[in-house]
Amino acid sequence: MDWIEFPSLGRADLRDLRVAIDGSFREFTRAYGPALERIFEPLEDFLVWLETLLIQSPWPLVLIGLVGIVFLLSRSVKISLGATIALLLIGYFGMWEDTMRTIAVVTVCTMVAVVLGIPVGIAMARSDRMQSVVNPVLDLMQTMPSFVYLIPVVMIFGLGKVPGVIAVVIYAIPPMIRLTNLGIRLVDPDVLEAADAFGSSGRQKLLNVQLPLALPTIMAGINQCIMMSLAMVVVASMIGVKGLGQPVLQAINNQYFTMGVMNGLAIVAIAIIFDRATQAYGKRLQKHSEVVHG
Template sequence: MEWLFKFPQLDADFLLTIKRATDGSLRSLTRLYGDTIENFFYPLQQVLIFFEDIITGSPWPLVIVVLAGVAWFAARRWSVVAAVVGTLIAIGLLGLWQDAMKTISLVFTATVFSIALGMPLGIFMNRFQRVGAVIQTVLDVMQTMPPFVYLIPVVMLLGIGRVPGFIAVVIYAVPPIIRLTDLGIRLVDKEVLEAADAYGCSRGQKLWKVQMPLAMPTIMAGVNQTIMMALGMVVIASMIGVQGLGLNVLQAIANQYFTQGIFNGFAIVGIAIIFDRTSQAYGRRLQMRQATRA
């Protein structure tokens, strides 16, 4: 009766052979094409350095004014602006300004790349349903895979540093914008599409002048989720050398510095609140605008 309590499995030597073959292939790929891969991603590294230098090298009053201006543009509410300014001042008073700016620069860059990659893929999913079903399965795997797993292949191929951390962040954060772009387009009222067809709109005109504007509130919800996931992954990516608040949290855990962990955790929460409230407020504005037009 032992077979009832011990699940049958493949031969241990066979599994070991598969694992060794897979890991050996990745190591061989790294040895043969390591320099080529690094050269391919060199422009990306320069972009990351450029944005980080701009944000960390700017005077702190200018950064606060710019972020407050973005909050006002998105929300049109002084309460949101006051929350953004107050959070940034609190982060600065705790001595975490430079680390916070590094984290913001990486989250901003990862979000821009995720949107640039995710929106076209979401449109593609909507246009080609069969291919979209395959992409949907891939997204399911990406969203259920433990985030630590993403660090393994990028470290094997690129080592440690900003570029592998950035790639891991984008892979982890891009699924929501893809899904909600597809969902937003699918939720557009069929009567509106029929009216567009009656006016003689081409597929491209119907997409960019009808579907995308009406889907934008849903897409903004995807942008919000992408930002939150990028911020969460930035902390995990500190394990492979990504600088910022996440690295401070990792050091606090390793050295059991409770206060350092609390302060940096507060800063991360503050940044999350800034991005979340601003993007949500902009999404609500878009919804109200669409409701007014309707």
């Protein structure tokens, strides 16, 4: 049986195509790079301010503040005590400053993902056509290797905090969008019919019915967003984002086993603290929603 040769571009044609695309993107970065950098300056200023606040403030005050936030979210003495012990150990082993930088980056990335993700999730929930358009984009964002995100943002912004934040947000925002969409779509149709019977407008139904009932699912999206942001910390350290990722990268390059393990465990500790606190808050919201609408 004769095999039919699969049609493909020749090597020369493929090389010319790549050169043309790369050249066009370089021209784009030269033309619009400075303007894009100015757009993201407030975000960078806020990140620098938050880092400075966490690092330069007396560590006991920062510790009390962080544990206080954990307690307000979880209302659990056990989780708050665990967070206190973990943060004290992080400080004892000399990783306090890098941990504060990491918390600042994750906080800013999560805030950006929430501000951008919730409106997109709401739009998807209100329009099947919007959902059919956005879902493939989210699939691409979730399956594309994280290192690929670094190429365009570094070409546009160079090395530093802003490209790292953008790369982390791209990696972490899909679950925020998906779970917002899912939470709103799962609202009981009978509740929506009751809202219609009382003459509620679409805006009133969204703000007073759908979003409050979808809040536990949205909190799950925030939880996943935080976890994925922390997972991206080591990758983002390759383009100049300071924090716990840089010592891990240094340990990989120089084969420093202890340094890598200790900083890795610090990332795990921060992830567990965030995870337990946000999960507990989500469960409280769910119980409250069941009591009010049960």
